Amino acid sequence: MPDAQSTEQHKSQLLAQRAELLERMAFERGGVLGRAQVAAERYEASSSDDAQLRSEREDGFAMNEHETAELQDIDRALALVASGHYGECLDCEEFIPEQRLQATPTALRCIACQTALETAQSRA
Numbered sequence: 001m002p003d004a005q006s007t008e009q010h011k012s013q014l015l016a017q018r019a020e021l022l023e024r025m026a027f028e029r030g031g032v033l034g035r036a037q038v039a040a041e042r043y044e045a046s047s048s049d050d051a052q053l054r055s056e057r058e059d060g061f062a063m064n065e066h067e068t069a070e071l072q073d074i075d076r077a078l079a080l081v082a083s084g085h086y087g088e089c090l091d092c093e094e095f096i097p098e099q100r101l102q103a104t105p106t107a108l109r110c111i112a113c114q115t116a117l118e119t120a121q122s123r124a
């Protein structure tokens with residue numbers, strides 16, 4: 001079982017990751033602070049090539065989807081910290097190796113289960 005101290009470390013790592021991600025998302029989506037800036041950029045862009053503008057918008061959208069997924073992973077890991085199940089594999093309930101959690105604090109499964117899941121997903 002992972003000791004309380006390392007769980008605390010992962011928790012603060014997750015919280016830092018979450019704060020950084022939210023800041024980035026707020027900036028990209030033109031949150032309260034960024035809205036005026038985004039409006040100014042749009043005004044400038046309206047004089048440029050339409051195709052270029054469209055592709056930039058699509059890139060931004062793809063990135064936001066990725067970030068939403070990342071945020072869900074972080075929140076899920078934090079919920080597990082709160083319930084005392086952080087570090088347990090969701091599928092087989094074995095403990096995820098500390099080394100893996102350090103590299104990927106949002107890991108919800110052990111490597112064997114994660115690999116099995118990804119193989120199943122790539123077949124679907």
Ligand SMILES: [Zn+2]
Nearest residue numbers: 089092110113
């Ligand atoms: Zn597992």
